[in-house]
Amino acid sequence: SYSGPGSQSFVIWKDIPVPFIFFNWTNPADIYNPDVKLRMPKFVETDRLAMAMALFDTSLHVKKSIRELTFEGYEDPLLELASILPDFLLPTAIPFNKFGWFYTRNNSATYDGVLNMYTGRGHIQNFGKMARWNYNNESLGYQSNCNYIKGSAGDLFPPNPQKDSISIFSTDICRTLTLSFKEEVMTEGIKGYRYWGDENMLDNSAENTDAGCFCSSGSCPPKGVIDVSSCK
Known part of the structure; x- marks a missing residue:
């Protein structure tokens, strides 16, 4: 198995040489309060993004587990929207039905192609x-x-x-x-x-x-x- 205990990939991921850092955003709800200093980097919000997020009742922050953020992925309303839009409205096709930094890669022998x-x-x-x-x-x-x-x-x-x-x-x-x-x-x-x-x-x-x-x-x-x- 690629990911079983004792395998090369398991040993590498157990003590990975390249650090993976997940930042905890302490006060995400306060982003809507202009009098509170945010504990995160600055961001840029565009009108179209704001409109789409309001339409699908989403916000600028999500609360997900590390498992969902990495390999398992999680469903997102904006991805669902992209999947039903005509091709001419998108700059490129959306190849995933979930969002995750390494979604579909776990134990995959075909992700990189031939x-x-x-x-x-x-x-x-x-x-x-x-x-x-x-x-x-x-x-x-x-x-x-x-x-x-x-x-x-x-x-x-x-x-x-x-x-x-x-x-x-x-x-x-x-x-x-x-x-x-x-x-x-x-x-x-x-x-x-x-x-x-x-x-x-x-x-x-x-x-x-x-x-x-x-x-x-x-x-x-x-x-x-x-x-x-x-x-x-």
């Missing part, structure tokens, strides 16, 4: 590199050179890596990310290389003009912000 990769036969430097995603060599999420399937899936890499960079294809954002070499490390007596995402990893033409094809909507968001509307 990944075809090279075995290294004939050329060991191709070992672990992506060949196709969902049987295509293009991601269809971006334009021209930005939609090519390349890099590793993140699990396997060719031997003898170089001290320059490695590439990982992410199915969550339909694109390849380049991680730059940072330093040599020792882990349990084994020498390794550490790569990281530097300030240019999510550049979409602010400084690197070749990355302009990642701007799927015609206008590029600020550096470090990516538009995945054409991907998901």
Whole structure:
């Protein structure tokens, strides 16, 4: 089992190396009282959002369990509305019937799609590199050179890596990310290389003009912000 006690995924989630932080909004009801200081970051409310929320008797805050917020998901009136609206009224199709940060991913072997990769036969430097995603060599999420399937899936890499960079294809954002070499490390007596995402990893033409094809909507968001509307 993927999630059974003793499995690799269970051990990782039990003591996860990347912290997950859920903030408790102490006084959500006081958002309607202008004389009370809110204990949360500022937000922007638009007229259309306010109208939709009033129509479906929803508010800016919900009270849900961690289980519902992560994998189980919860039903939301706005998602129900989106499911019955004509396609021309939505910028993209809504693929879920519930909201949850990791909804449908738990114990799923198909969420990321079908990944075809090279075995290294004939050329060991191709070992672990992506060949196709969902049987295509293009991601269809971006334009021209930005939609090519390349890099590793993140699990396997060719031997003898170089001290320059490695590439990982992410199915969550339909694109390849380049991680730059940072330093040599020792882990349990084994020498390794550490790569990281530097300030240019999510550049979409602010400084690197070749990355302009990642701007799927015609206008590029600020550096470090990516538009995945054409991907998901």
